[in-house]
Amino acid sequence: MATKGDKTMKKSIKITLIVIAAALIWIASALVVIIRETESQQTYMTLEEGLIETATTSRFGYFVPVGDECEFSIKTDCPADITSDIKIFIGSKENEPVYTASGVKTNSTVTTGKLAVGNQDVYISFELEDSDNIQVEENCQVKYTIDIKSQNYTLFKNILFAIIVIIVIPLAIFLFYLFNKSKNYEKGYDERQVKVRGIAYMNALFAAIVSALGLGVLSLILDTYPLSTSDTTFAIIMISFATFAIFADKNDAYLGLRGSRRPLAILFGIAGFLNLLGPAIDFITDIRNNSDTVYFSIICGICLLAVSIEMFIKMAREKKEALADEES
Amino acid sequence: MKNLKLKSARAALDLSQQDLADKVGVSRQTINAIEKGDYNPTINLCIAICRVLGKTLDELFWDEEQ
Numbered sequence: 185m186a187t188k189g190d191k192t193m194k195k196s197i198k199i200t201l202i203v204i205a206a207a208l209i210w211i212a213s214a215l216v217v218i219i220r221e222t223e224s225q226q227t228y229m230t231l232e233e234g235l236i237e238t239a240t241t242s243r244f245g246y247f248v249p250v251g252d253e254c255e256f257s258i259k260t261d262c263p264a265d266i267t268s269d270i271k272i273f274i275g276s277k278e279n280e281p282v283y284t285a286s287g288v289k290t291n292s293t294v295t296t297g298k299l300a301v302g303n304q305d306v307y308i309s310f311e312l313e314d315s316d317n318i319q320v321e322e323n324c325q326v327k328y329t330i331d332i333k334s335q336n337y338t339l340f341k342n343i344l345f346a347i348i349v350i351i352v353i354p355l356a357i358f359l360f361y362l363f364n365k366s367k368n369y370e371k372g373y374d375e376r377q378v379k380v381r382g383i384a385y386m387n388a389l390f391a392a393i394v395s396a397l398g399l400g401v402l403s404l405i406l407d408t409y410p411l412s413t414s415d416t417t418f419a420i421i422m423i424s425f426a427t428f429a430i431f432a433d434k435n436d437a438y439l440g441l442r443g444s445r446r447p448l449a450i451l452f453g454i455a456g457f458l459n460l461l462g463p464a465i466d467f468i469t470d471i472r473n474n475s476d477t478v479y480f481s482i483i484c485g486i487c488l489l490a491v492s493i494e495m496f497i498k499m500a501r502e503k504k505e506a507l508a509d510e511e512s
Numbered sequence: 513m514k515n516l517k518l519k520s521a522r523a524a525l526d527l528s529q530q531d532l533a534d535k536v537g538v539s540r541q542t543i544n545a546i547e548k549g550d551y552n553p554t555i556n557l558c559i560a561i562c563r564v565l566g567k568t569l570d571e572l573f574w575d576e577e578q
Binding site for chain 1: 523528529530537538539540541542544545551553554556557
């Protein structure tokens with residue numbers, strides 16, 4: 185008769201095999217990505233103000249990443265007496281242009297050749313001049329058709345990621361198995377705590393959904409939404425985690441039977457404080473110039489501090505309750 | 513509804529909530545919640561508590577009035 189340990193072992197082996205198979209599939213797809221050259225993409229731009237500067241990576245949302253090397257073919261379609269000066273910048277509009285074409289006439293196509301863009305933002309500026317070489321300021325009907333070919337040399341990145349996947353995931357599963365095998369874990373939470381944690385997970389899920397919707401609406405309403413996509417994701421995770429931790433701890437189920445609240449409360453407090461310290465320094469001194477991460481740090485800081493404060497309050501109440509029981 | 517029978521049985525053996533919790537293998541808060549009537553334990557936990565306190569299920573968890 186198979187023991188519980190044998191069953192767990194078999195289950196663990198099965199999961200490990202599935203993960204290894206998934207990792208192999210991933211490597212195969214990564215290799216496909218390596219040899220894939222992004223096909224020509226095409227879009228149209230209508231110039232309205234004489235000069236338009238567009239971050240192509242954001243404008244061509246389907247073209248991320250741009251690639252390590254890029255080749256632009258730009259066809260102009262404008263009134264016969266107007267010529268275009270085309271400049272391409274990499275990284276920032278303030279940088280020196282990596283490509284310049286002057287006096288491009290209508291219905292002509294300029295090709296940049298391969299530009300080493302290194303996955304950075306690409307900016308293209310168009311300046312219109314009339315036959316007297318005077319810059320055209322007023323609106324006019326101009327259309328640019330831009331073809332882009334890009335190539336990624338992500339061999340190293342992909343293989344590194346694949347190695348990490350291959351090593352880390354089976355290791356994590358092995359640790360999970362060891363963790364499950366441990367008798368301490370089996371006694372980690374009592375039945376009431378398990379029940380409460382289930383409700384806490386559900387609340388955390390709702391919090392994640394609501395915060396995702398809320399941040400999504402904010403990104404639509406605000407002209408300058410301060411969080412990047414990855415920051416938004418982490419912010420949602422932090423809000424969800426804080427909801428779980430606060431609800432579970434409030435109902436005595438965040439820590440197991442042998443868990444100690446004080447070190448965790450201090451740790452969360454310090455982490456929250458440090459997260460808020462960065463934005464505070466930014467606000468007071470303006471020394472650091474990484475405003476991209478300020479709002480994310482504030483969200484993380486508030487979430488961690490909230491968990492920490494709740495834990496300290498709970499600790500005080502616990503102490504009081506235990507004392508009252510001892511006295512009675 | 514408060515479980516005063518459990519509380520008195522525990523007190524009779526001079527056990528604190530923490531002592532009982534340690535013997536039964538649950539958290540102190542769970543014992544507290546059972547005594548306060550905030551949590552209905554499973555039959556397994558009821559049996560475990562009864563064994564530690566040397567009582568029957570009826571003696572600790574059966575309420576004639578209900």
